[in-house]
Amino acid sequence: MSFKGVFLEGLEVVFIVITFGLNAGSIPLASAGALVALGVIVGVAVLVRKPLSRVPENTIKFAVGLLLTTFGTYWAVEGIGFFAPGRESVAWPGGGWAILVLLAVWGTLSPVAVRLLRRFRGTRALAEDVA
């Protein structure tokens, strides 16, 4: 599971570097930026590793999943513009602020879904015990 998560994030970085590099007309520059960002993240992670290790793993996974879903929805919808005649990105109402709205929606729906699934899983386990 950890490998899949890290692999997914790595793939994202590759796509972002390629996208920004193509837009800027310089993939080496975008790659250099990504390397600098890697250095900063590793440095920060080393500095905050102790308090970070106290955060429950599932909480981190949940937060990361929320962010991935939010940005994934935002960019996937923007990308639909490729199929429009002008090939312009689809513009969200409110522009970048729509990301916060999406985060609020996913952040509200997800705990409800978790509770729903947990409750019914508990019910089935109880039913099996009784049987």
Place this chain on the structure above:
Amino acid sequence: MRRAGSLARSFVSFWIDFVLGEDWRLAGGVVLALAVGALLAAGEVLSDSALAVAVAAAILLVLIASVLAGVRRQG
């Protein structure tokens, strides 16, 4: 030869699991929502804002349907 076959199966299995995740219906539903959105964009049927909200709402409905289907399977 057997090892190569086993490695190939593991490789394919990893990618199927990585792309589709635990519920292929959820992945398929999202792809369908995006495909319909693409058709609407190509036909310039809706404004950008309406299209964005419509596709996002469709993705949300797909997730809700997936959760309800999961509850039914467990129930």
